[in-house]
Amino acid sequence: MVLLFSMPILRPQLFSKKLCDVSPEKCQIAETLNKSPQFTKGRVEFWVRYDFEGALVDILYPSEVFISPSYLEHPYLDVVLAHELGHIEYGVLSSSESDADRFAVKLRGKDRVLAAMSMDGISEKRKNAVKNMKE
Numbered sequence: 001m002v003l004l005f006s007m008p009i010l011r012p013q014l015f016s017k018k019l020c021d022v023s024p025e026k027c028q029i030a031e032t033l034n035k036s037p038q039f040t041k042g043r044v045e046f047w048v049r050y051d052f053e054g055a056l057v058d059i060l061y062p063s064e065v066f067i068s069p070s071y072l073e074h075p076y077l078d079v080v081l082a083h084e085l086g087h088i089e090y091g092v093l094s095s096s097e098s099d100a101d102r103f104a105v106k107l108r109g110k111d112r113v114l115a116a117m118s119m120d121g122i123s124e125k126r127k128n129a130v131k132n133m134k135e
């Protein structure tokens with residue numbers, strides 16, 4: 001039983017489908033971001049994960065991004081994915097939210113990152129940090 005309960009954590013891919021199989025259009029957004037010259041960590045696999053809400057990089061799979069079906073519909077999906085790529089770029093364990101936000105600003109611009117943040121109930125402190133970033 002313990003094994004069954006721990007499986008979603010150890011193998012999140014079992015609860016996921018490849019983004020490119022779910023939505024070729026959104027896959028294109030992800031692949032374009034992946035190929036940005038600012039991103040130096042190589043090919044990333046993007047998954048739509050059905051057993052959670054949100055977007056994350058799992059420490060066990062540091063070159064894979066998991067996104068829930070609801071987040072796939074996010075109007076600023078590009079910013080969400082750029083943020084997750086920032087966690088990969090700066091290290092899954094070592095990157096802060098601020099590092100990932102900074103990377104999203106690099107890829108998508110400050111205005112777009114702030115617009116995305118205003119939809120997600122992000123703290124004022126984190127928004128102000130983005131406002132003060134250099135583009």
Ligand SMILES: [Zn+2]
Pocket residue numbers: 083087096097100
């Ligand atoms: Zn983050």
